[in-house]
Amino acid sequence: MLTDNLLTRTLANGLTLLVRETHAAPVASFWLWYRVGSRNEQPGLTGVSHWVEHMLFKGTSRRPQGEFDRLIQREGGHFNGMTWVDWTTFYATLPAERIGLALEIEADRMQNALFDPTETENERTVIISEREGNENRPGYMLREQVQAASFLAHPYRHMVIGWKEDLRRIARDDLYAHYRQFYTPNNAVAVAVGAFRAEEMAGRIEQFFGDIPRGPAPPPVRAQEPQPRARRRVQLDGPGGAHYLLITHHAPSARDPDFFPMVALNAVLDGATGLPPFGGGGLGRAARLYRALVNSGLAISVNASVAATIDPYLFTISATVRQDGDRAQVEQVILGELERLKNEPVSKDELNRAIKGTRAMFAYGSESVTSQAMWLGFASMVTDADWLAGFLDGLARVTPDDIQRVARRYLIPANRVIGWYVSEDRHG
Amino acid sequence: MVDLTSSIPGPHNIVMGRLSNGLRVWVYENFETQTVSLQGYVPGGSINETPEQAGLANITAILLRRGTLKHDYDALNEMTEAVGASLGFDAGRHTFSFDAYSLAEDFGLILDLLAESLILPAFPEDELEKTRSRILTRLDERRHSTRAMASLTFRKHLYPPGHPYRSALLGEPETVRSVKRGDLLRFYEEKINPDDGVVVVVGAISAAEALTRLEQALGDWRHPQARPDPAIPPRPLLSGKIQVDVAVRGKSQSDIIIGWPGIARSDPDYYPMLVCNSILGRFGLGGRLGQRIREEMGLAYYAYSTFSVNRGAGAWQLGAGVNPKNVDRASEAMLAEILRIRTDPVSDEELSDVQRQLSGSLPLRLETNAGIGGYLLNMAWYDLGLDYLVRYADRIRAVGADDVLRVARAYLSADEYVLVAAGPSAEES
Incomplete structure (x- = not known):
């Protein structure tokens, strides 16, 4: 470990x-x-x-x-x-x-x-x-x-x-x-x-x-994000070989008790990662979003990600959609998957897969001294080394109820921005 | 003082074996880790495609992971992800490759799934259609990428029509559209040959166990009709300057590539080229090119030199990403560095810096099971010898300033080259 x-x-x-x-x-x-x-x-x-x-x-x-x-x-x-x-x-x-x-x-x-x-x-x-x-x-x-x-x-x-x-x-x-x-x-x-x-x-x-003098305490970051109240949409139009979707939701900070349920929620949607978002990945083909969007042929790729941060940051879902793809349906299917998380408890199998996958990522991440030091330092910036030591246990304690609770709390329209880069490509 | 020789994989700690189908196996035990990496090459890459089939090797590789006669794609994904393991297939120019990674406790499972995918692929029709659609979108995206377009155009002008390294591994829209399921089956049976392949296993598993399990899983894998193309493609010839602009609409930055034909992996010039390339465009933040174009001129975030090797001759190329208005300034500065490295011998200091870097960094590149496996695989595939890593530092140290000058003069030129700039057109920027 x-x-x-x-x-x-x-x-x-x-x-x-x-x-x-x-x-x-x-x-x-x-x-x-x-x-x-x-x-x-x-x-x-x-x-x-x-x-x-x-x-x-x-x-x-x-x-x-x-x-x-x-x-x-x-x-x-x-x-x-x-x-x-x-x-x-x-x-x-x-x-x-x-x-x-x-x-x-x-x-x-x-x-x-x-x-x-x-x-x-x-x-x-x-x-x-x-x-x-x-x-x-x-x-x-x-x-x-x-x-x-x-x-x-x-x-x-x-x-x-x-x-x-x-x-x-x-x-x-x-x-x-x-x-x-x-x-x-x-x-x-x-x-x-x-x-x-x-x-x-x-x-x-x-x-x-040891001899480098201590400096004055750095100024604290005083800005606090106010309670979000409005759902937002953003659209860019430009040249491109595909359409690109990015959906964000405000998410809990690393220290928040909701953080581990959010990590588990992310794994259910898109597979396990190590220490997000810098802990490796590559899993997710058995997870819900890949099945609903890529396996079904609706999208070319889909990814979800949470990040361990000091202040509340973003839970993001991104997708690439082919030029003749159905953008509205892609959006609808993703939002449908978010609703499902609120309405039905996730299965024990999905949760176990998230935990075992994360354990494997930690094992891969421990193979080089460079990635070990990276994980230790990253953890100590956003929280501390004890938090990292308790990461796998914290994740293992997450219950289906916890996931449902954080889904209901964070994955709501007022907390959400839906952004599209729409390809205006005219084929040459 | 740590004895580096004993900690480097070599004849004393790599175990070799051969399966009954002829597949060669190399195993390196590493019980410091909890994982196992398995990687393999068998003959059968894009060199076996006709020009009308460009992209077929790639699609065949992708489809192997898309369902077997026993399990569909979903079921395969369920089983690998339940244990946090990965399993993948890929096609190169000459090779068909596979790569599996898991916790040691799950090695048996992942090996069985690998074998099942290799021996009993289903090539499902619906998965072919989804794969085709995905690749066609990637090809659409390629037209909008300055980097990808620079690289594609560079290869088109470096290699003559019909040369097997000229095409994109991904293929072209028209060739990808024409691929049928029968093409995959034929390519798989006739162009992928386990007999001449190599498999390496690195990690927390004993060599005896690895060999026994591999024999059980893959020993019967045979393609009796397979006749992959063994030909080594010729080295292309370059005459004069070829300068091409590729318009990519709506971009902030242009990508430049300047390049020449290079060498095959077996060429004795490999080591001098490694040293020369590093001095020119790698050491520090991009060697001399990085120092000049990034640090002194402030023109680019990245400026580098790189060369590729294969069974046949690859390319030696310089690259940089610059503001469209600086394309000429940057290209001229890159060519000035070519003239300089062809004219004056490199300094003793530059030579010794790079030699120390290349030889001293070996332990860092051998930290992970996947890293070690990658080296072992190439050692086996290119017949570099079991003692390759042990002798590596000596080979690097044997390179002299005269060797560096010789390869610079033999392969680089400021008069004959292919120069591609991909970015917004002159009217646009």
């Missing part, structure tokens, strides 16, 4: 350590997680968290741009950075005896990133290019509009990459201020998993990070 023999410690400066020793392979993974993401952004500065993440690869007062990438890779390691709604994370996985390099780099860029003005300008066009790549996909364009329609007040309403208008205007000093505010040890969690001695690793992390 991912949380077995986990060493947990908090340094005097507030940095939390999660260290897990495992000798399955001679490798180790180190992740540094910050509690900052698009959730922490203000209007006019959307995308600033993701841009800051990019700038942390652009050099520090000690090492020039490109040096981190080079140092990690020449030791056989791989690395990346990721920004999501609730968090930003940086990792490197290396042959175990070289993992110290990752600690050194993360400690350096927690304090010393330069945000050189020329590099900042170059990165502006890189990020706009990243966004334009996203814009090429109808699914992205639809998601952006539906997400904005799903939230009136909460910053979850904008995509992590930010609005293009903001990306054109955000200045170097905005980025730097964001970095200073959120990149502090007391706002971070360090996770190490791999072939080392746990105590020794904790000591090394303390050695690299």
Whole structure:
């Protein structure tokens, strides 16, 4: 189990350590997680968290741009950075005896990133290019509009990459201020998993990070999404080889007692996942939506997803419908499946499949130190490692009544946005 | 210090066997995990299609998972998903492949379902129609994807008409529309041949048990009439510059591909090419191309180099996604890097960085059962030898700056290439 023999410690400066020793392979993974993401952004500065993440690869007062990438890779390691709604994370996985390099780099860029003005300008066009790549996909364009329609007040309403208008205007000093505010040890969690001695690793992390001064507590996110009152529809028209549907409902946060029933509900509709939405998947062909839509030939594909988040986020269902397909019927069948969840208890078999499938996903996810560290860190950003330890038990305790209750509570019209990207393709 | 050699799969810990139908089996035990990965290749890919049948190998592979004489598609899904396992089939250029993954406790079940799908497929008519409809939509979507259109168009201009690597594995709307159930049955019986195949099993299962179970499940699988095409397609020749623009309406970004004919997996130039490609477009955030086009010019989120190998020669290609107004600037910068890597030897530092990266990253790529299985499968299929992984680092270290220069000059050119840009047309952007 991912949380077995986990060493947990908090340094005097507030940095939390999660260290897990495992000798399955001679490798180790180190992740540094910050509690900052698009959730922490203000209007006019959307995308600033993701841009800051990019700038942390652009050099520090000690090492020039490109040096981190080079140092990690020449030791056989791989690395990346990721920004999501609730968090930003940086990792490197290396042959175990070289993992110290990752600690050194993360400690350096927690304090010393330069945000050189020329590099900042170059990165502006890189990020706009990243966004334009996203814009090429109808699914992205639809998601952006539906997400904005799903939230009136909460910053979850904008995509992590930010609005293009903001990306054109955000200045170097905005980025730097964001970095200073959120990149502090007391706002971070360090996770190490791999072939080392746990105590020794904790000591090394303390050695690299222990002297970094604590920062002021980051400003809390005060926006609360008001009770939704209106059902909404969104439609985009554009070129495309198919029609795309996205339906969202407001969903419980990771800490909410309704979360595990919601995970089970999602599995009944679309198969088990590990730690949603980053725990793998690929199951779902025996689940209700696939049968009702894909097996029946109504849609080309269908997916449902919940996400473990700090604040209440979205339960989404998406489908791809062929150009001559019956869009109204697809929508009706999906909404019919949601009604069925409210009206009939799910079978024991379906529930067992969800639990066994999730257990398998946890086993697959435990095979690499990289995914173990990813799951531990992700859990500690939205809740904590205990929550992860109790995940499978929490899911196993869900009853058919619980699923019916959350279906009745969340899957209601006032809580829902239905979005379509309608292909106006004229066949060449 | 960890002894890397003993932890890497090699002659000392890979168990080999052969089933009575000729199928070769490699097993690697890994009791650190709770799962088992099974992967296999048998001869029989798209190379066996006529041009009018493009997409047939792919549809045959999909339909194998769509029902057997004992269980329909729904029942198969019920059984695999009840235990959180996966089972899939795929068609490549030369291969027909299968892939199963489960908790160790469910290996017997998933192996039985794999064998049933391979030996007793039903090819149900209604599932063929649903699959056809889905592929036709994927082909409609392809016309609206700058990446897919750039790649499709690139292959069309790199390979001459009739070349088996020219077609899309997915097929074309007209060929997909014409596929009949009888075509699937014939392709399955005549073009998929278990005799020359390989299966690898990696995970929490003993080699003896794996071999016994595989013999029971697959030992009788035979296709006596099967005659898959063993031909190795010729390496295409390129003369001059071929420059093609593909209009994809309503897009924010254009995708560029610049490329050349590459090599077969068996070519001794494989290792120098691996090193050269990494320096050119992989190391760090995209090698020299990433440094120049992304970091210095700020033109693209992605700029890279990649090469594919197969039984026959694949392609070596550069790619980047840029704003439509920057297509020319980016292409020129990419070609300037080609000129540079053909003119000057790479520095000692670049060479040693990449050699260390390629050899040092091996343990990371061998962490999961599926990862190990993927390597073993290719080792068996391409006859790379049981000691391939053990000797890998030495082969990489043997590459010198002169070898890198030689392969750059032999395969890359700033005068002869295929350049495709797919994105909004000039009038539109």
